[in-house]
Amino acid sequence: MTAITTTLEMPRPAAAKVRILETATELFYRVGIHAVGVDRLIGESAVTKATFYKHFGSKDRLILDYITAQHVRTREHLDELVHTTRDAEQTLNALVSAILADIASPTFRGCPFINAASEFPDELDPVRGVISRHRDWYTGFLAGLLQNLGHPMPGDAADELMLARDGAMSGAYAGDPIAASAAFARVAERVVLDATAAKVEHTA
Incomplete structure (x- = not known):
């Protein structure tokens, strides 16, 4: 049968x-x-x-598929980091290292989402909708990591880290990648230290 x-x-x-x-x-x-x-x-x-x-x-359909595929690729990459690291701190450190590696790549041309947003200024454009949802998801992902890390203000810290990432990627492409990478690494380190200090204070 x-x-x-x-x-x-x-x-x-x-x-x-x-x-x-x-x-x-x-x-x-x-x-x-x-x-x-x-x-x-x-x-x-x-x-x-x-x-x-x-x-x-049409090309418009292809553009939407392109930016959507970038979101899926990013999401899969971050999901993989979560599954291959032991805790939130290691995941965050691995994410920072991956961003720094992207910036150091000879093919680096900035953040594809920021690049796309600059080409589609109309906030009602479907491309901007995909970008907005991607950024909301990415910031939420960071906030979840920071909450698991014990940060007292995970949402604010996620916004700060996202802004630092944006600045590093834009500044690295337009200016000095070494300085931009170092500045981003310092912000990320301070965010982790803030969480660690809060956890120590809470358990003291």
Whole structure:
């Protein structure tokens, strides 16, 4: 008797669709979203115009998929940090190290979300909606780590750490990456020390 599979499997995206999105991800981040036209995307993805429009319909749809994919990638990365570290302090330290490693990369061009926001000034644009939800989630993730760490004001500290991260990524790309990285590391260290001091005071 043939077994019946009850688990539904999501179909894998077509290779051409994946290739277009990967090409867009590289070009949008390196060159800029508005600077890359559909013809260039089609040419560098090695697909036909018909294939491009079959999978995305328009460049606007591709842009939304690009920025959404950046959020999913970030979320998966932070989830992996949580599962590969022993506690909130180690997770936060690993996150800071990952940000510093990104800044030091020769392909670093700043934060993709801040870059995208600068190209879409209309707050009602769907792209800005994805960016806003991403930033809310990211700040909430930091607040959760800091709460687990015992910080007395995890929400405020998360806002401070997020702002320091934004400044480091923007400042590193526009100016001195070494100075920006050092400043961010100092802020992160102080936030952790504040939490540690509060925990010691609470248990004293």
